[in-house]
Amino acid sequence: MDRREIAALLAYIGRLDPRTIRTDQGEARDQLAQWHELLGDVPMATPHGWDARVVARQHIRTSPYQILPADVSRPWDSYRRDRLARHCDPTPSADPDDQRAWTAELVGTRRAVAAGTAQPAQARAISSGREGIDPGLEAMVREVDSCIPPAARVALAPYRPARAAREMAVILGEPDALSVRCDWCKAQPGEPCRRRRLGPDDGVRAATPRGTPHPGRLDLAAARRTPRDDEAEQPSMA
Structure with a gap:
């Protein structure tokens, strides 16, 4: 509130509680300066439920004590905390x-x-629709078509060869080997195949990711791949 709003608030409070009225010009000036110093960051009213006059009236109605600036600033702080929460x-x-x-x-x-x-x-609750999506974000998703931009995907390819090989296979229409479990190294779907290192006692000492899947995993993915629409069976001829 600026000084004019503080003066209007004090005039309103004075009509409800004459004890706050200052008849001496110096005292009135000091009171105005004090309230402005303590309530300078508190608005008179907001479009969503806050009104300093309502707070002052409520205090005068329920408290026998003379209103102070803190009786307005404390409800304002509670109002802010509640909205942010x-x-x-x-x-x-x-x-x-x-x-x-x-x-x-x-x-x-x-x-x-x-x-x-x-x-x-x-x-917002989870829904199956696309209501409320920002148009700018929707246009960006359509342009990138992935959470990883194409330039970043190319730059990351040398550091994740299994993922890059999988993406290339999908683009070329080849079977996605990482969509099935590998019977050789026991890699789960989505995980790259691993190269096992055996020790002198034939125990597995280490397993490092492979850049390419095992051949048996490729065969299994090809066997389980569903035919595409354009590869649907044609009606047999008599």
């Missing part, structure tokens, strides 16, 4: 790679919620 940060529309813009949008949303100029965002 009910707020669930929505996904910013800024580019996630732009850390500064992403953080600025998060902070701006929280400040708006705490200041009472925006409603707290509630966590």
Whole structure:
């Protein structure tokens, strides 16, 4: 509140509780300066439920003690804490790679919620539809078509050869070997095959990931692959 709003609030309180009225000009000036110093960051009213006049009236109705600036600032702090506790940060529309813009949008949303100029965002329930998706994010997903951009995928290929080989096989229409369990090294679906190192006692001493799956795993994936629509069986001819 600025000084004019503080003066209006004091005039309103004076009509309800004459004990707060200061008839001396110096005392009135000091009272105005004190209240402005303590309530300068407290708004007079917000679009979502906060009104300093309502708080003052409630205090005068329920308390026999003369109202103080703290009797207005404490409810305001509780109001802010309650709104932030009910707020669930929505996904910013800024580019996630732009850390500064992403953080600025998060902070701006929280400040708006705490200041009472925006409603707290509630966590949305899981649904099967696509309602409420930000148009900018949806366009970005369509452009990238993956959580990993193409340039980053190419740069990561040398460091994850099994994953790169799997992606290339899918692109070429070949069977996905990592979709089945390997009977040779016992690798589970989604995990790369491993090369076992045997010790002098024929015990397994180490197992390192292979860049390519075992041949038996490729055969098993090819046997279990479902035919594509364009490879559906044609009607037999008499």
